[in-house]
Amino acid sequence: MDGKESTASGVWRILDASLNRASEGLRTIEEYARFVLGDPQLSEQLKQLRHQTATAAEGLPRSQLLAARDTPGDVGTAIETPTETERVDALAVAIAAAARVQQSLRCLEEYGKIVDSGIGRAFEACRYRSYTLFATLEQLSQRRDRLADCQLYVLVDGGDSIEAMTATIAELAKAGADLIQLRDKRLNDRELYEHAAAAAATLRPSRCLFIVNDRPDIAAAVHADGVHVGQDELPATVVRQIIGPERLLGVSTHCVAQVEQAVSDGADYIGCGPTFPSGTKSFEAFPGTDFLRDAAATTTLPSFAIGGIGAENLEYVLDAGFSRVAVAGAITRSESPAAMVAELKQRLLRQDESTNR
Numbered sequence: 539m540d541g542k543e544s545t546a547s548g549v550w551r552i553l554d555a556s557l558n559r560a561s562e563g564l565r566t567i568e569e570y571a572r573f574v575l576g577d578p579q580l581s582e583q584l585k586q587l588r589h590q591t592a593t594a595a596e597g598l599p600r601s602q603l604l605a606a607r608d609t610p611g612d613v614g615t616a617i618e619t620p621t622e623t624e625r626v627d628a629l630a631v632a633i634a635a636a637a638r639v640q641q642s643l644r645c646l647e648e649y650g651k652i653v654d655s656g657i658g659r660a661f662e663a664c665r666y667r668s669y670t671l672f673a674t675l676e677q678l679s680q681r682r683d684r685l686a687d688c689q690l691y692v693l694v695d696g697g698d699s700i701e702a703m704t705a706t707i708a709e710l711a712k713a714g715a716d717l718i719q720l721r722d723k724r725l726n727d728r729e730l731y732e733h734a735a736a737a738a739a740t741l742r743p744s745r746c747l748f749i750v751n752d753r754p755d756i757a758a759a760v761h762a763d764g765v766h767v768g769q770d771e772l773p774a775t776v777v778r779q780i781i782g783p784e785r786l787l788g789v790s791t792h793c794v795a796q797v798e799q800a801v802s803d804g805a806d807y808i809g810c811g812p813t814f815p816s817g818t819k820s821f822e823a824f825p826g827t828d829f830l831r832d833a834a835a836t837t838t839l840p841s842f843a844i845g846g847i848g849a850e851n852l853e854y855v856l857d858a859g860f861s862r863v864a865v866a867g868a869i870t871r872s873e874s875p876a877a878m879v880a881e882l883k884q885r886l887l888r889q890d891e892s893t894n895r
């Protein structure tokens with residue numbers, strides 16, 4: 539082989555190896571989105587990118603790629619970096635795969651230009667698309683991580699004053715509430731914003747997440763951790779556009795069809811209820827614990843049972859397969875809110891340990 543020929547064969551070997559690396563990496567990431575995150579939208583988008591990459595590769599004759607392949611003669615197969623053999627968790631696997639995909643797409647783009655400038659452009663489009671998709675994957679994974687250990691969600695209203703409300707939520711967070719939602723239908727926009735800003739500032743140094751009910755605009759304005767919307771508020775997909783990729787999005791569900799819709803709309807968690815008659819909000823129908831069982835069988839998304847739940851009926855919720863609850867009256871109407879938070883939390887944690895969630 540003369541110098542020219544060996545350069546040409548080297549280029550085909552790069553293209554062959556890069557194509558294999560890109561498609562294997564994309565499949566690795568797709569499996570994470572599908573089986574770990576269980577996110578239908580992201581899985582579909584990753585699949586589309588895998589297909590787009592395969593389409594871009596149609597410009598590279600397969601016979602030529604195969605003819606240039608020489609795995610035993612590859613001087614790089616024996617080179618291993620220390621980090622290559624270590625992956626701490628599934629996300630680390632996906633992130634490492636994402637880095638390999640981007641490097642491979644860049645190689646395909648640059649060396650593909652030698653074959654045909656159109657091929658370079660096709661792989662460039664794949665690379666740009668991968669940046670956005672991989673960022674979405676990491677952001678989604680981070681949101682899920684934040685919720686992973688959250689079990690007790692407390693809904694509070696604005697109280698008699700901002701000072702009284704912040705004192706209450708600080709106490710609840712200290713006692714073990716994992717998430718606190720500001721839900722107050724009496725306040726006007728300005729008042730709600732001021733209460734939410736104070737609540738967000740109070741909880742920011744704690745490990746307790748702060749969620750605003752109903753209002754994505756206010757959640758974003760006060761830098762809350764997330765927003766919760768029901769079936770009568772803006773659609774979840776629109777809410778996501780308002781709050782961005784980093785904030786949590788919770789959706790109320792009352793039947794299995796709504797659970798499925800919330801999952802496909804990209805909710806980070808769902809509320810499932812009403813479970814029992816509630817002193818906080820009146821309902822005409824109660825899907826009850828049957829719905830909790832159905833919801834638990836439908837999704838792996840963090841799911842909080844809600845509606846009339848307290849120490850006296852928690853066992854029925856736990857029996858239905860839930861180890862997460864959202865409560866208002868059981869805490870706020872208790873003589874000792876902090877003690878009630880501690881009691882519910884302890885029982886939820888015990889349930890979690892026994893079922894090894």
Ligand SMILES: Cc1ncc(COP(=O)(O)OP(=O)(O)O)c(N)n1
Pocket residue numbers: 691719721751752766767768769770771788789790791808809810819842844864
């Ligand atoms: C955690 C959680 N689950 C359900 C709800 C109820 O939301 P929605 O149906 O929108 O009713 P309102 O709370 O707005 O009256 C919730 N707020 N939180």
Ligand SMILES: Cc1nc(C(=O)O)sc1CCOP(=O)(O)O
Pocket residue numbers: 693790791809810811812813815816817818819844845846847864865866867868
């Ligand atoms: C606001 C709300 N939404 C529900 C639903 O099922 O969607 S139940 C509910 C009331 C929650 O308060 P309490 O714990 O006092 O019953």
Ligand SMILES: [Mg+2]
Pocket residue numbers: 751752766767768769771
């Ligand atoms: Mg609502």
